[in-house]
Amino acid sequence: xxxxxxxxxxxxxxxxxxxxxxxxxxxxxxxxxxxxxxxxxxxxxxxxxxxxxxxxxxxxxxxxxxxxxxxxxxxxxxxxxxxxxxxxxxxxxxxxxxxxxxxxxxxxxxxxxxxxxxxxxxxxxxxxxxxxxxxxxxxxxxxxxxxxxxxxxxxxxxxxxxxxxxxxxxxxxxxxxxxxxxxxxxxxxxxxxxxxxxxxxx
Amino acid sequence: xxxxxxxxxxxxxxxxxxxxxxxxxxxxxxxxxxxxxxxxxxxxxxxxxxxxxxxxxxxxxxxxxxxxxxxxxxxxxxxxxxxxxxxxxxxxxxxxxx
Numbered sequence: 001x002x003x004x005x006x007x008x009x010x011x012x013x014x015x016x017x018x019x020x021x022x023x024x025x026x027x028x029x030x031x032x033x034x035x036x037x038x039x040x041x042x043x044x045x046x047x048x049x050x051x052x053x054x055x056x057x058x059x060x061x062x063x064x065x066x067x068x069x070x071x072x073x074x075x076x077x078x079x080x081x082x083x084x085x086x087x088x089x090x091x092x093x094x095x096x097x098x099x100x101x102x103x104x105x106x107x108x109x110x111x112x113x114x115x116x117x118x119x120x121x122x123x124x125x126x127x128x129x130x131x132x133x134x135x136x137x138x139x140x141x142x143x144x145x146x147x148x149x150x151x152x153x154x155x156x157x158x159x160x161x162x163x164x165x166x167x168x169x170x171x172x173x174x175x176x177x178x179x180x181x182x183x184x185x186x187x188x189x190x191x192x193x194x195x196x197x198x199x200x201x202x
Numbered sequence: 203x204x205x206x207x208x209x210x211x212x213x214x215x216x217x218x219x220x221x222x223x224x225x226x227x228x229x230x231x232x233x234x235x236x237x238x239x240x241x242x243x244x245x246x247x248x249x250x251x252x253x254x255x256x257x258x259x260x261x262x263x264x265x266x267x268x269x270x271x272x273x274x275x276x277x278x279x280x281x282x283x284x285x286x287x288x289x290x291x292x293x294x295x296x297x298x299x300x
Binding site: 046121132133138 | 210
C-alpha cells in the first residue's frame with residue numbers, strides 16, 4: 001500500500017503556517033512548500049506520464065496550478081490530497097491530448113521482457129528485481145494502449161496498490177464509477193494481453 | 203477465473219513489486235523556474251489590483267459628478283425657470299442703470 005504521506009520528506013512540516021506565509025507572498029515559504037510537495041508530485045507525474053511529455057515540464061505545470069489556485073484551498077481536506085488531485089487531473093488531460101496509442105507487438109519486446117513474461121505465464125513468480133522491472137515495462141506498454149482514464153485507474157489500483165477509497169479521494173470519481181470503470185478497463189487490458197500472447201504463439 | 207486472468211494478475215503483481223526510485227530533490231533549475239513563475243504571477247496580480255483601483259476611482263468620481271449635477275439642477279430648476287431668471291436679471295439691470 002502506498003500512502004500519500006509516506007512520500008513526504010518532512011513529517012513535522014507546518015502546512016497551515018506555510019500556506020499563510022505563501023499567501024502573503026513570502027518567497028522562502030513558497031520554496032519550502034515546493035520542496036515539501038516535490039516528492040509527491042514527482043512520483044505521481046512519473047507514474048502517469050504521457051509518452052511524449054517531459055516529466056520536468058509536467059511537474060512545473062502542476063506546481064503552477066497549485067500556486068495559482070492556493071487561495072481556493074479551503075483546508076477541509078489534507079493539502080496532499082488536494083495537490084494529488086491537481087497532479088492526477090493534469091496528467092489525465094495530457095494523456096487525453098495524446099492521440100496515438102502505439103500497438104505493442106511481441107517482436108518489439110526485449111529479451112529480458114520476453115523472459116520475464118515467460119516466467120510469469122509459466123506460473124513462476126518473478127523474484128529477481130530485473131524481472132519485476134521487465135514486468136513493469138510490459139504492463140506500462142499494455143496500459144499505454146488503453147484510454148487515459150482506464151490507464152490511470154489501473155495504475156492506481158494495481159501498480160500503486162491504492163484502495164478504492166484512496167482512488168476516490170485522488171480522482172474525485174464516486175465509488176460505483178470507479179468499480180465499473182475498473183472492471184471494464186481490466187477487461188480491455190486482458191484483451192490487449194491476449195492479443196500480445198497470441199503473437200507469441202504464431 | 204480464466205487462465206489468462208491468472209497470468210495477467212501475476213504479471214500485474216510482479217510489476218507492482220518493481221522497485222521505484224522515490225524522487226527527493228528536484229532537478230537543477232526546476233525550483234528556480236517554478237518560483238520565478240510564482241513571482242511573475244504575483245506581479246500580474248499587483249498590476250491587476252492597481253488597475254481595479256483606478257477603475258473603481260473613475261466609477262466613483264462619475265457617480266459624485268452625476269449626483270452634484272442632479273443636486274444643482276434641483277436647486278436652480280425647482281424654484282425659478284430659465285426664462286423667468288432672464289427676465290428678473292433684465293429688470294435688475296434696468297433698475298440699476300441711471
